[in-house]
Amino acid sequence: MKFDKSYTPLVKMQLKDIDEYLFAISQIQMATTGFFYAWDSNLFFNEACQCLKNSINLFQQGFFDCAFYQMRQSLETSIGTLYLTSHPEELKRWKSLERGFENGRMVKWLVDNQDTFAQMKVLMAPFFDRIRRDQLVMNKYVHKQGYQSFYLKQRNETELSDWKNMIQTDYERILCDCIGAVAVYRLSLDAFPVVLADDDLVLRSPDLITQPFSPDFISKYIGYDVIEGYKQIQIYKDTVSWLLSQPKQNESVYWLSLIHISEPTRLGMISY
Numbered sequence: 001m002k003f004d005k006s007y008t009p010l011v012k013m014q015l016k017d018i019d020e021y022l023f024a025i026s027q028i029q030m031a032t033t034g035f036f037y038a039w040d041s042n043l044f045f046n047e048a049c050q051c052l053k054n055s056i057n058l059f060q061q062g063f064f065d066c067a068f069y070q071m072r073q074s075l076e077t078s079i080g081t082l083y084l085t086s087h088p089e090e091l092k093r094w095k096s097l098e099r100g101f102e103n104g105r106m107v108k109w110l111v112d113n114q115d116t117f118a119q120m121k122v123l124m125a126p127f128f129d130r131i132r133r134d135q136l137v138m139n140k141y142v143h144k145q146g147y148q149s150f151y152l153k154q155r156n157e158t159e160l161s162d163w164k165n166m167i168q169t170d171y172e173r174i175l176c177d178c179i180g181a182v183a184v185y186r187l188s189l190d191a192f193p194v195v196l197a198d199d200d201l202v203l204r205s206p207d208l209i210t211q212p213f214s215p216d217f218i219s220k221y222i223g224y225d226v227i228e229g230y231k232q233i234q235i236y237k238d239t240v241s242w243l244l245s246q247p248k249q250n251e252s253v254y255w256l257s258l259i260h261i262s263e264p265t266r267l268g269m270i271s272y
């Protein structure tokens with residue numbers, strides 16, 4: 001029996017803003033929650049971030065369908081930790097690899113049983129609608145519906161250029177949305193990554209392990225219009241109210257309290 005030894009090389013892609021994407025992902029990793037009940041969620045969100053990094057790596061190597069799948073996993077891992085944090089009695093079954101942890105089922109449970117998540121779905125609806133549209137596009141690549149998802153489809157030079165542009169446009173748009181989505185799911189646990197971005201409120205905060213999302217991060221990956229919806233949610237209002245009751249520090253005292261967070265530590269998180 002003879003085997004076909006022909007091989008079509010992978011079409012490698014280049015992301016010009018790769019350092020920016022990796023730094024954005026690192027901001028989610030640095031937004032560690034300090035709440036004891038949700039402590040284990042930090043591992044899950046770090047895993048979701050690793051999926052995003054894996055996706056970038058795979059995309060640049062040419063494994064575009066695998067790259068879309070890793071982005072989808074970043075969303076599902078984030079939903080999984082919200083479900084397990086709100087429903088901890090399910091953790092034993094999850095560890096035992098039992099059934100019932102489908103993404104759609106967990107989302108439905110969160111909407112029905114978790115007030116903050118339910119409020120976010122309503123007040124931040126345009127963002128969640130965008131993520132849902134992205135998931136439909138990712139599914140086409142992952143499940144290989146349409147020739148655009150085929151490696152071996154014959155393409156002339158013009159068709160190849162058009163295909164690469166289409167794939168890269170889809171990928172970068174969805175990557176930005178997935179980075180934003182993991183960050184938004186993180187915000188359902190506590191509001192500190194957004195609250196601490198306020199210059200007045202951050203000076204009233206104690207020494208927290210949570211680092212804020214930068215204004216540029218919020219603008220590009222979530223959107224200030226979406227954040228305005230988040231600010232109507234009780235978890236945000238309660239956090240702001242508590243911080244406003246705290247004494248305001250001067251800037252020198254505040255920055256001194258953060259001296260243990262060094263720039264090399266920040267930059268060290270920007271890796272695959």
